[in-house]
Amino acid sequence: MNEKRRTLLKAVGGSTALAALAGCISTGGDGSDGGDGSDGGTTGSARLWTDLSDAEDEALTGYIDQYESETGNTINKEAPGGELDQQLETAIPAGDGPDSWIWAHDWVGRFAVREDPPFLYDASDDVDVSLDSYTQAAREAAQFNDGLYGLPFASETAALYYNADMVDEPPETLEEMVAVMEEHHDPENGQYGLSFPGVDPYLASGFIQAYGGDLFDEGTLEVGVDSDECKQGMDALETLYKYMPADPGYESQIVAFSDGLAPFAINGPWELGNLSGEVENLGVTTLPTVDGNHPRSYSGIQLFYFSSMLADADQSTVDAATGLAEWYTTNEEIIQTNATEQGFIPVLTDVVDNGDLSSEVQAFARQVDHGVPMPSHPGMNSVWTPVTEALERVFNDEQDSDAALDQAASEIREAL
Numbered sequence: 001m002n003e004k005r006r007t008l009l010k011a012v013g014g015s016t017a018l019a020a021l022a023g024c025i026s027t028g029g030d031g032s033d034g035g036d037g038s039d040g041g042t043t044g045s046a047r048l049w050t051d052l053s054d055a056e057d058e059a060l061t062g063y064i065d066q067y068e069s070e071t072g073n074t075i076n077k078e079a080p081g082g083e084l085d086q087q088l089e090t091a092i093p094a095g096d097g098p099d100s101w102i103w104a105h106d107w108v109g110r111f112a113v114r115e116d117p118p119f120l121y122d123a124s125d126d127v128d129v130s131l132d133s134y135t136q137a138a139r140e141a142a143q144f145n146d147g148l149y150g151l152p153f154a155s156e157t158a159a160l161y162y163n164a165d166m167v168d169e170p171p172e173t174l175e176e177m178v179a180v181m182e183e184h185h186d187p188e189n190g191q192y193g194l195s196f197p198g199v200d201p202y203l204a205s206g207f208i209q210a211y212g213g214d215l216f217d218e219g220t221l222e223v224g225v226d227s228d229e230c231k232q233g234m235d236a237l238e239t240l241y242k243y244m245p246a247d248p249g250y251e252s253q254i255v256a257f258s259d260g261l262a263p264f265a266i267n268g269p270w271e272l273g274n275l276s277g278e279v280e281n282l283g284v285t286t287l288p289t290v291d292g293n294h295p296r297s298y299s300g301i302q303l304f305y306f307s308s309m310l311a312d313a314d315q316s317t318v319d320a321a322t323g324l325a326e327w328y329t330t331n332e333e334i335i336q337t338n339a340t341e342q343g344f345i346p347v348l349t350d351v352v353d354n355g356d357l358s359s360e361v362q363a364f365a366r367q368v369d370h371g372v373p374m375p376s377h378p379g380m381n382s383v384w385t386p387v388t389e390a391l392e393r394v395f396n397d398e399q400d401s402d403a404a405l406d407q408a409a410s411e412i413r414e415a416l
Helices: 005-009 054-071 084-091 105-111 137-141 174-184 201-208 227-241 249-257 269-276 309-314 315-327 330-340 359-372 379-384 385-394 399-413
Strands: 045-049 073-077 100-104 148-155 159-161 266-267 282-285 298-306
Touching: 045 084, 045 159, 045 315, 054 073, 054 269, 054 315, 054 330, 073 315, 084 100, 084 282, 100 105, 100 315, 105 148, 105 298, 105 379, 137 148, 137 298, 148 269, 148 315, 148 330, 148 359, 159 269, 159 359, 174 227, 201 227, 201 298, 201 385, 227 385, 227 399, 249 266, 249 269, 266 269, 269 282, 269 330, 269 359, 282 359, 298 315, 309 315, 385 399
Parallel strands: 045 073, 045 100
Antiparallel strands: 100 298, 148 298, 159 266, 159 282
């Protein structure tokens, strides 16, 4: 996953709470193989849009080749460039959108409520795999009201990377982490304590919400950005800000760690494949506790989305698009390999339960347990930008953190 894919979460929203719908769509498959999309010998083609890191993209290309070879279907994988959601906003109304795309679950609700034109396709009658194949959180993430709008293949959240050549023991507390950062932070000589795109609300959410506050409660639709608990969490975040490079942008931050210029990085599993090739002795652990509290980081579920382009497509195209999603998301070998090589946290229950995950993936999975699902109510779309701008003002010493959160909360309430 690259800068565009995660730092632009400030521009996205998502689906409502879906717990009541868990397991409500079981389409008759046994969940072991998935469909092949061939529909009795008729082959089709489908367009898939992606915005992936180099390592992720290379792996997916290989899997698509395998799927095409096995089924005879053709998948035209494209990277449209720019911000993916904005590309969709332009392409789908023009009738030139993809048949499927890959992104976290938080766009389900945002797009499912769109009617003129619709953006998503309900594949309840097309998918031939049991949703019980996936973890409860994953199958909930793919649904909205009575519709099935995608299939899940991985979970993700932010955790703590460390360079074991610079860190003797991974820190368990923020105080321990600060002590190590102090040893290495020397910005005048290009050395830093931490590599962290800390003005990204998704990546910063764990610390802001460490004391129990929620940026947005999708159950009550209450804005908690200006709560006392979130303001307490900002104190921890500001502590980390002191040890980051001066440019909080994604690329500027990640390069400090990948070049061995910082002992720590806070980022998601999408960077594991890239960083494993850059940092010889790479480690991953959960985010350090803050006053005994585990940071409550946002977690997301990666989906193959089903686009409204499928509504008027040939059945062979529908079969090709849904068939790829079924085949990929229920293929134990693919899910296990992705966990090992890309750091993807499995949501396929057979892989989750097999106990054969790397220490790095186990660390991300433990952080998911400490965290909270990314709010998927469409109202969350109004939260990202005000919070991002508030964090930028705090990072640049342009505004006190309490005042920044108060302003962001006011802007969000006006927009809801």
